[in-house]
Amino acid sequence: MNKPRIPSLRLLGGFEAAARLGSFSRAAEELYLSQSAISHQIQQLEEQLGQPLFSRVGRGVELTVAGEVLLRSVQLSLDALRSGLARIGTYLDPGLVVLVCPAPLQQGWLLPRLAALQQALPGVCPLLSTDETARYVDELDVDINIVARPLQQPGLLEQPWLQDEQLLVASPALAQRLAGLPLAEHPAHVSLLCLERTLTAGSGHEALPAMLAGFRRSLILDDARLLQDAAERGLGVAWLSRWQVADASAGGRLQMVAGYPAQAGQQWWIARAAGDTRAPLVAQLYQWLLDEAATTG
Structure with missing residues (x-):
C-alpha cells in the first residue's frame, strides 16, 4: 500500500491560517499574501487530497468534515515543529549543559549546591532532567548522565561518582x-x-x-x-x-x-562523551561534579 503524499508546508500553513481565522482574506493578511494566493493554495491542497476542505458561509468559510480532520493533524504537527525549532534555539546557548540525574539525588545533593556551582562556573546554564530512560549520551539531548550502573556506551568517559x-x-x-x-x-x-x-x-x-x-x-x-x-x-x-x-x-x-x-x-556513576565535548562547559561541569563528590562523599 502506497503511503499518501504529504502536501508542502506552504500549502498546509495557508490552510491552517484560513481554517483558524475562518477567512481567506484574513489568512492572506496574516501571511502577507494576496487573497487569490491563499485561494490558489487551498485549491491545490484540495486537488492533492481529493476532498473539499471548506464550504462558503456568508463572507467567510467553514471547514468540512475532512477539513476538521486535517486541521487537527496540521495543528499538532505545527506545534511539534515549533517546539523543535525552539529547542534548537535553546541548544545554541553556549552555556547550556544537559544533565540527567535521578530526582532523589537532585533533591538532596545537587540542588543545595547550585549556588556554589554558579559561583564556580558562572557561564553555565544547567538543564536538569530526571528522565532516567535517557541513557544515551549523544551531545544533543544529553551531555552528562548520572546513573545507577555503567552505560557501557562506545565513546564514553564514565567513572564511579558517589x-x-x-x-x-x-x-x-x-x-x-x-x-x-x-x-x-x-x-x-x-x-x-x-x-x-x-x-x-x-x-x-x-x-x-x-x-x-x-x-x-x-x-x-x-x-x-x-x-x-x-x-x-x-x-x-x-x-x-x-x-x-x-x-x-x-x-x-x-x-x-x-x-x-x-x-x-x-554506587552512582557519571558519564560524558570522551575527548573534546560539545562545549568546554560540559567538561568543566563534569569535573566540578567529580570534585564536589570527592569533597562531600
Missing part, C-alpha cells in the same frame, strides 16, 4: 521520642513508611533490612521524594538514601534514628 548509603530516618521529634525507648519497643510506637520497590528489591541495597521486619507498614509510595515528605511530616520512619535526605538532615527536617546502622547503598 557512594550512597541507606538510612532509617524520621522527623526530629519522632527520632527523639524513639531514642528514649528500647529498640524492641519501637514497632509498638511507630509505623514504617515504605517505597514500593523496596518490597520487591530482593537482596539489593534498597531492600528493607531484617531489623525493620517487626514494623507495621502504614504507607507505601512509588516516589522517594513523597516518601521523604511523609517522613518529614512525622508520619513514621522511612528507609531512604543518605544523599537524598542530606539537605533535609542538614536543615534539621530529618534525623537518623539511633540504633539502626546505615547500610551500603547505590
Whole structure:
C-alpha cells in the first residue's frame, strides 16, 4: 500500500491560517499574501487530497468534515515543529549543559549546591532532567548522565561518582521520642513508611533490612521524594538514601534514628562523551561534579 503524499508546508500553513481565522482574506493578511494566493493554495491542497476542505458561509468559510480532520493533524504537527525549532534555539546557548540525574539525588545533593556551582562556573546554564530512560549520551539531548550502573556506551568517559548509603530516618521529634525507648519497643510506637520497590528489591541495597521486619507498614509510595515528605511530616520512619535526605538532615527536617546502622547503598556513576565535548562547559561541569563528590562523599 502506497503511503499518501504529504502536501508542502506552504500549502498546509495557508490552510491552517484560513481554517483558524475562518477567512481567506484574513489568512492572506496574516501571511502577507494576496487573497487569490491563499485561494490558489487551498485549491491545490484540495486537488492533492481529493476532498473539499471548506464550504462558503456568508463572507467567510467553514471547514468540512475532512477539513476538521486535517486541521487537527496540521495543528499538532505545527506545534511539534515549533517546539523543535525552539529547542534548537535553546541548544545554541553556549552555556547550556544537559544533565540527567535521578530526582532523589537532585533533591538532596545537587540542588543545595547550585549556588556554589554558579559561583564556580558562572557561564553555565544547567538543564536538569530526571528522565532516567535517557541513557544515551549523544551531545544533543544529553551531555552528562548520572546513573545507577555503567552505560557501557562506545565513546564514553564514565567513572564511579558517589557512594550512597541507606538510612532509617524520621522527623526530629519522632527520632527523639524513639531514642528514649528500647529498640524492641519501637514497632509498638511507630509505623514504617515504605517505597514500593523496596518490597520487591530482593537482596539489593534498597531492600528493607531484617531489623525493620517487626514494623507495621502504614504507607507505601512509588516516589522517594513523597516518601521523604511523609517522613518529614512525622508520619513514621522511612528507609531512604543518605544523599537524598542530606539537605533535609542538614536543615534539621530529618534525623537518623539511633540504633539502626546505615547500610551500603547505590554506587552512582557519571558519564560524558570522551575527548573534546560539545562545549568546554560540559567538561568543566563534569569535573566540578567529580570534585564536589570527592569533597562531600
